[in-house]
Amino acid sequence: MDASTRRDVTVVDHPMVQHKLTIMRDKATSTASFRRLLREIAALLTYEATRDLELTTTTIETPLATMEAPTLAGKKLVFASILRAGNGLLEGMLDLVPAARVAHVGLYRDPETLQPVEYYFKAPEDLHERVVIAVDPMLATANSAIAAIRGLKERGAKDIRFVCLLAAPEGVERFRAAHPDVPVVTAAIDSHLNDHGYILPGLGDAGDRMYGTK
Structure with a gap:
């Protein structure tokens, strides 16, 4: 898969990803089509996020011979969905890795401090032994992503990656400053945030x- 990497931020520029993203950007695209495309792109982004997973070998019997074949090493992955929008990416990721465990991180913004507050967290107990891929479609201000990753780390997660559909330069910089050890995989880094914190063109x-x- 084609991808460009800069300072642990990987932009997946595969033609199929970019084509699907263009359709999703179009305001005329229906809810059903948007949901389907998000699920499809999620699987493609997961390919890139899991590119460096460790392999071991196992002995199997093909119809013709015995062989040592590659298989994933270690415990199964954890996909951590940042509610609610993260669930749209989660479904496509589970299509690719149906045996993965799932964590849910619920956050809301405090109306006075404007800081994210965790209201729900459910995850496997042994996060420290698993690769954790946190997912949220948008990395805009990065407030939610930073808080979610902090929550995962506090529960023991050590090997974390973050997957999003779109990112803003401001969000990327804030995220990298807060969690320089967590690589980011995205389909695009757009121009900037507007005054309301939305990604443009987005x-x-x-x-x-x-x-x-809406």
């Missing part, structure tokens, strides 16, 4: 477009 609110709540 695609609007991913959760609203995914669930038809």
Whole structure:
């Protein structure tokens, strides 16, 4: 898969990813199509996020011979969905890795401090023994992503990656400053954030477009 990497930020520039992303950006794209495309892109982004997973070998019997064949080493992956929009990416990732464990991280923004507050967290107990891939469609201000990764680390996660559909330069810089040990995989880094914290040109609110709540 074609990808460009800069300071632990990988932009997956595969033609199929970029084509699907363009359709998702179009405001005329229906909720059903948006949801389907997000699921499809999620699987493609997961290929890149899992590129460096460790392999071991196991003995199998093909119809013709016995062989030592590669297989994933260690415990199964954990996909950590940042609610609610992260669930749109989660479904596509589970299509690719159906045996993965799933964590959910719920955050809301305090109206006075404007800082994210965790209201829900459920994950496997042995995060320290697993590769954890946190997912959220948008890395805009990065407030939610930074808080979610902090929560995962506090519960023991050590090997974490972050996957998003779109990122803003401001969000990337803030995220990298807060969690320089967590690589980012995204389909695009857009121009900038507007005064309301939305990515431009972006695609609007991913959760609203995914669930038809706009």
